[in-house]
Amino acid sequence: MWLRTLRRYSGAVLVGNLVWEAVQLPLYTLWKTGTVRDLAIAVIHCTAGDVAIAASALVIALFLAGEETWPRRRFGAVASGAVAIGVAYTIYSERTNVLVLRTWAYGDLMPVLPWLDVGLSPLLQWLLVPAAAFAWARRA
Structure with a gap:
């Protein structure tokens, strides 16, 4: 069960952050100064970083708050810990x-x-995308 939960979480984090990064581009100066190639590279680069941060935050939260029966037990503690770590970072x-x-x-x-x-957008990104990804993963 934990592997299916991790796969669902990771997939949702990838898709959610990819969409968020593309949608928030107009909020950065790169939107006016960058080429289409620059914008595409920024979205890909930032999404890859987001996935790495989300994975790291999850591992740390699992280490600190998880237990062997996760996600059956302590799911909320791990999810809230990972979101808090992502927001802090x-x-x-x-x-x-x-x-x-x-x-x-x-x-x-x-x-x-x-x-x-x-910026409000990156802060909301790290509150909403992981929270939605955990909600999706929990449905497994």
Whole structure:
């Protein structure tokens, strides 16, 4: 059962993040400055990173909150832990890449949470996509 749950979760994370990355492109400066090729590479690159982050967050959450009978038991603890880890990493990554390294920049359309200096879209992405993926995986 755990393998089917992992497969469903991973597939949903991949599709959800691919769609989210494509839809949120207009919120970044790359939307105006990049070529079609640049935009495609950004979506693929960011989606691959999202999948790696989601997998890492899940493994850490399983290590900290899971047990041998997962997902039958402690599913909620593992799911909420993985989402929290993903959100925490997103806050760190967005702040580092936007404010320090300047790897990417928010466009004028990106709502920014002033107390965090983090875009609302990536934060919502890491709340909603993994939560929906866990809900889908649980249906297995």
